Amino acid sequence: MSLNLEEVTRIARLARIELSSTEADATREQLNGIFGFIEQLQSVDTKGIAPMSHAVDVVQRLREDKVSEADRRAAFQAVAPDVEAGLYLVPKVVE
Amino acid sequence: MAMTDKWEVVIGLETHAQLQTQSKIFSGAATAFGAAPNAQACAVDIALPGVLPVLNRKAVVCAIKFGLAVGAQITPRSIFARKNYFYPDLPKGYQISQFEIPVVQGGGLSIRVGDAEKFVNLTRAHLEEDAGKSLHEDFQGKTGIDLNRAGTPLLEIVTEPDMRSAEEAVAYAKALHALVQWIGICDGNMQEGSFRCDANVSVRRAGEPLGTRREIKNLNSFRFMQQAIEYEIQWQINEIEEGRKIQQATVLFDPDKGETRAMRSKEDAQDYRYFPDPDLLPLEIKPEWISDVKASMPELPAAMQARFQAEFGLSAYDASILTASRGMADYYVVAVSAAGAANAKAVANWIMGDLAARLNKADMPIDASPISATQLAGLIQRITDNTISNNIAKKVFEALWNGEGVNADDIIDKQGLKQITDTGAIEQIIDEVLAANQKSVEEFRAGKDKAFNALVGQAMKATKGKANPQQVNDLLRKKLTAG
Numbered sequence: 001m002s003l004n005l006e007e008v009t010r011i012a013r014l015a016r017i018e019l020s021s022t023e024a025d026a027t028r029e030q031l032n033g034i035f036g037f038i039e040q041l042q043s044v045d046t047k048g049i050a051p052m053s054h055a056v057d058v059v060q061r062l063r064e065d066k067v068s069e070a071d072r073r074a075a076f077q078a079v080a081p082d083v084e085a086g087l088y089l090v091p092k093v094v095e
Numbered sequence: 096m097a098m099t100d101k102w103e104v105v106i107g108l109e110t111h112a113q114l115q116t117q118s119k120i121f122s123g124a125a126t127a128f129g130a131a132p133n134a135q136a137c138a139v140d141i142a143l144p145g146v147l148p149v150l151n152r153k154a155v156v157c158a159i160k161f162g163l164a165v166g167a168q169i170t171p172r173s174i175f176a177r178k179n180y181f182y183p184d185l186p187k188g189y190q191i192s193q194f195e196i197p198v199v200q201g202g203g204l205s206i207r208v209g210d211a212e213k214f215v216n217l218t219r220a221h222l223e224e225d226a227g228k229s230l231h232e233d234f235q236g237k238t239g240i241d242l243n244r245a246g247t248p249l250l251e252i253v254t255e256p257d258m259r260s261a262e263e264a265v266a267y268a269k270a271l272h273a274l275v276q277w278i279g280i281c282d283g284n285m286q287e288g289s290f291r292c293d294a295n296v297s298v299r300r301a302g303e304p305l306g307t308r309r310e311i312k313n314l315n316s317f318r319f320m321q322q323a324i325e326y327e328i329q330w331q332i333n334e335i336e337e338g339r340k341i342q343q344a345t346v347l348f349d350p351d352k353g354e355t356r357a358m359r360s361k362e363d364a365q366d367y368r369y370f371p372d373p374d375l376l377p378l379e380i381k382p383e384w385i386s387d388v389k390a391s392m393p394e395l396p397a398a399m400q401a402r403f404q405a406e407f408g409l410s411a412y413d414a415s416i417l418t419a420s421r422g423m424a425d426y427y428v429v430a431v432s433a434a435g436a437a438n439a440k441a442v443a444n445w446i447m448g449d450l451a452a453r454l455n456k457a458d459m460p461i462d463a464s465p466i467s468a469t470q471l472a473g474l475i476q477r478i479t480d481n482t483i484s485n486n487i488a489k490k491v492f493e494a495l496w497n498g499e500g501v502n503a504d505d506i507i508d509k510q511g512l513k514q515i516t517d518t519g520a521i522e523q524i525i526d527e528v529l530a531a532n533q534k535s536v537e538e539f540r541a542g543k544d545k546a547f548n549a550l551v552g553q554a555m556k557a558t559k560g561k562a563n564p565q566q567v568n569d570l571l572r573k574k575l576t577a578g
Contacts, residue, residue: 058376092231
């Protein structure tokens with residue numbers, strides 16, 4: 001499997017990464033290189049083996065339902081570019 | 096309906112139920128509603144570098160309860176996935192959700208539309224985190240972001256496309272709304288957004304394959320859901336009949352205009368590039384955990400409905416009304432245990448009749464009823480033992496509602512409402528009525544039955560409604576035919 005330039009541009013747009021056309025070419029080559037590795041992995045016969053969703057075969061540890069985090073808004077907002085009335089401000093988003 | 100006769104409507108619902116936990120699904124920040132903006136958004140919720148999500152046990156318990164309540168499979172090992180999209184109120188750039196292997200699979204819910212009962216199949220229910228809130232009011236031309244809601248635990252409950260009308264969709268949503276509150280996993284507060292529905296609606300000509308669907312987002316009242324779906328159905332039929340094709344889209348309902356309008360085309364937005372979240376390991380739920388949760392659950396509405404029919408001889412309809420909410424069912428159970436099983440039907444009638452009407456008028460839930468279940472039971476007992484007639488009972492009911500006495504006996508006593516059953520006393524009143532209404536007596540003897548009713552009315556009036564109407568009837572007829 002290999003990607004064409006159009007697919008690379010689309011993936012970049014979904015990831016909000018701006019690519020010039022030369023960068024797009026280079027990225028396509030790199031991604032196709034990765035696909036080469038994946039093809040190699042996929043050629044291994046895994047019949048009868050349950051797929052893993054994680055590299056480590058252990059299960060999720062759970063926490064009790066307790067509030068443990070204090071309000072640290074002032075500290076967090078001290079490093080935010082723009083805040084008002086406790087809100088983080090971002091460039092206007094209109095649906 | 097002529098217009099829609101040849102059309103079949105297909106509806107599936109996705110519901111986000113906010114789970115009743117103290118802390119968030121993957122962090123220890125509080126979930127309380129109404130806090131100051133961003134006061135409940137911790138480092139994990141705002142996605143500072145280096146943080147890791149840790150799953151809240153209570154959220155999983157809620158999912159297990161739900162799965163058990165709808166007869167679904169609880170997945171022994173389910174997986175969390177990242178759903179990738181960009182929006183300022185989603186700090187990580189992805190929402191942690193479940194994709195290929197959700198925690199709850201299958202199951203379903205019985206609904207009732209009019210007299211018809213229908214089973215709505217569920218596809219799945221999965222755990223996920225909520226996003227924050229964007230405030231688009233003008234902050235110097237910018238959008239304000241409140242991340243308090245980010246990371247709030249949700250159970251997204253997805254149906255099969257089993258519903259065929261707006262009524263069925265609303266009936267399902269109401270049944271689900273009652274169930275999640277019944278099992279105590281969601282407070283059901285729709286104004287605060289604790290229970291929100293998205294409806295996938297499509298239409299097709301009878302016998303044809305499924306049409307293209309449009310998704311109506313964020314329906315936060317049953318009335319809007321009904322209106323939005325009805326509008327959407329008619330809109331889609333008109334489009335197709337006028338030769339246009341339906342484009343898959345996400346739409347919003349505008350309650351002021353009563354119409355739906357497209358929000359964004361789904362082409363890009365739908366490519367969420369899900370993949371297993373490497374920050375979270377598989378969620379394992381062992382059978383012992385499921386049995387523990389099962390043991391802690393209340394009797395479910397369907398089981399209670401069957402029990403009410405079997406134990407108290409109620410009709411399926413009555414039993415379904417009385418188990419429509421936990422509050423209703425609790426009220427009924429307490430009232431019947433106080434009034435005795437022999438009065439079970441009378442208790443049902445009073446709750447669904449006078450009490451429901453009065454609560455409705457006052458816009459009150461049954462949990463807030465000024466007349467307690469025990470007080471209502473006391474009132475019903477006085478009707479059954481002939482202390483008061485049904486008519487007087489309505490007076491006592493009003494008095495109880497207005498807090499004029501501690502119980503029915505107190506009010507009957509204070510207001511002198513006890514039914515007159517002493518034959519001698521009633522006979523005396525009847526004699527007086529007969530003497531004063533000679534004209535009616537003659538008319539009755541001349542064969543006019545109406546005159547008899549007039550005389551009963553006079554006698555009841557003379558006793559201020561306190562005589563037993565049947566007794567008055569019998570005695571009056573005896574006197575008139577004997578004389």
